[in-house]
Amino acid sequence: MATAPTLLGHNQLVRPRQPGSTARRRNLLFDVAGISPTLALYGAFLVVPTLFAVFLSFTNWDVIGPIKWAGFGNWSRFFSDPVAHHSLLVTFELAGLSWLAQTPLAMVLGIWVAGTQRYRAVYAAIYLVPLLLSTAGLSIMWEDLLFPQYGGLAWLGAHLHMAFLDHNWLGSQDLALFTIVVIIAWQFVPFHTLIFQAGRRAVPATLYDAATVDGATVRQAFWHVTLPQLRYSIVTSSTLVLVGSLTYFDIIYILTLGGPGDTTRVLAMDMYNTGFTETEFGYASVLATVLGLLGIAVAAALVRWTGFGSMEGGQEGIW
């Protein structure tokens, strides 16, 4: 029997497919056509540049001259480069400190904002302002605030008789990295608060009723209901914080340029300097590739360890 023509290509997906049949070929064509716009964008802006960077990491190139094959030269340099190793360490420090600064705070705020009182919504709206600011703008604002002697914080310190506020926050070897962590947190905690707020709101109220009747105190309800129910929010937020911190660049570039000394010089900063200041694009590409691989590894590890990928459990038990 001949196949009746259909208007919708979708309909053919449900038909049993015969290998090599016209229907199958037509399906494939339809599928490819359907995803091609996304595929093209993904390819042009992600796959091609990534592959190009990986390729460049095996070459020497100063942009002006020709690209020269360098084999594993740049890679062996990376493995014995104390500067890169230090940058890697700073990068990990920044990621770890950012996680410590952002995730617990965002969780507490998110749970709080998820409450039903109206003033919380107003507060949350004000609180989200940092998300709307450009990174460059807020960096300059913070620079002014933190400027020793003349900055806003120093002024406040003088008027409130809290001298400890007047510090060379960004110029001190001991404080610069922590200061950067605080500024990044200021920028991103509101966003992560949103994640936790949504997560908390998705927890059915009856679970708390059940826990209350079961005899749980507020703290026990938090440990046994809220925290496990926020598991996927925690994974999502943590992944974004950690992977985001690995490639964090702009605030550092504007505020410290990696200094003082090399205390805030993260790998991304190193990569930028190597590429655009020293025009060693081959070696810069090694650093870029390392960053990319690290990001993928961290994300994959989080997803794997937490069972996020399979999403079993969840809230399906409720209904």
Added chain:
Amino acid sequence: MATITLEKVSKVYPNGLPAVTDLDLEVAEGELMVLVGPSGSGKTTALRMVAGLEDITSGTLRMGGQVVNDLPPKDRNVAMVFQSYALYPHMTVAENIGFALKLRKMPKDQIKAKVRDAAQMLGLTDYLNSKPAQLSGGQRQRVAMGRAIVREPSVFLMDEPLSNLDAKMRVQMRAEISRIQRRVGVATMYVTHDQTEAMTMGDRVAVLHMGRLQQCGTPQMLYERPDNIFVAAFIGSPAMNLYEAGISSDGEQVVIGSQSLALPRGLLESRPGLAAMKGRKVVVGIRPEHLSDAALAPSPGPGTTLYADVELIEALGHELEVHFLIDATRARSEEAAAAQETADLGGAPALTMAGAKSEGVARVSPRSQLKAGSRAAFVVDTEHLHFFDPDTGAAIWN
């Protein structure tokens, strides 16, 4: 083990909305008390107040004689089964059942033993390590029951525990819950909007409407002697036929539309209050089973027959449900309407046709030859008529 006593218990929400007003109720040890009513009747709020999940605005709540108004839920030793089961999704069945015991810091091996016993009783032994998401609706329901009984509570509360199950499972779990409740033997409050559940499960049934207790009694008592129009319309399926009517001035007949029925002596004696209604309007109630096909009756007495147009016949095998239109005005009290809405979910929508024809239902023998579209004569079992005051909605007895 404890009795539950509510004395003039009221709940007014912060926005001024009264949810429950002056509720008096006593649930004895081992008794299963069903709170039934349409949505918004305050039954769940009443239950939540007993659980301690909702503050009591005024009145006294006692458990085993002790006033517990201000006692936090964990000190009331109540167990509750929720409509949505509210199982902890991240815990296994065993962890769910044992959670309350774990919070009480009971030793692990004891918890294990208790959980095992409960699981055995509920047929959940093979699922102890499963997560709720992997269970069927009926199994989740059993886990919720297990979680409640494992604690050996002194009071058992259930909030529409069957409403998320399909019809077949509901009938099965209905029996199972009754069995478990009898076995556990504690005072139980069971909330439902389903009058069938209320009738089949309750030792006693409390009917609530608009936050007020309408009547409390055994299912049979509510069915046979409803205190008011609301209870009459709410209890029973198909629902009682309620029409506006009048008592003749000699007090010997009830006039329904253009027809009338003779009031038998027995009826007048058992309802002395009817004597005061001579020449006045009443609402008359006729249960569907008190109407039978006149063609099958040997010799209907005078003044026992009502005529109506058959609209639709539903054959149920053991009986026929005959939907008819009768020349009368359906009692249009707000309460009857609210009760109808919830009680008679399967029934046809109430239509008020031109010429004041009102619908009704009769349950007749399957031998009846009645056909849709034909004119039928129904013999009315007049001994079982119900009468209500149209102004107050109260049943007329004394």
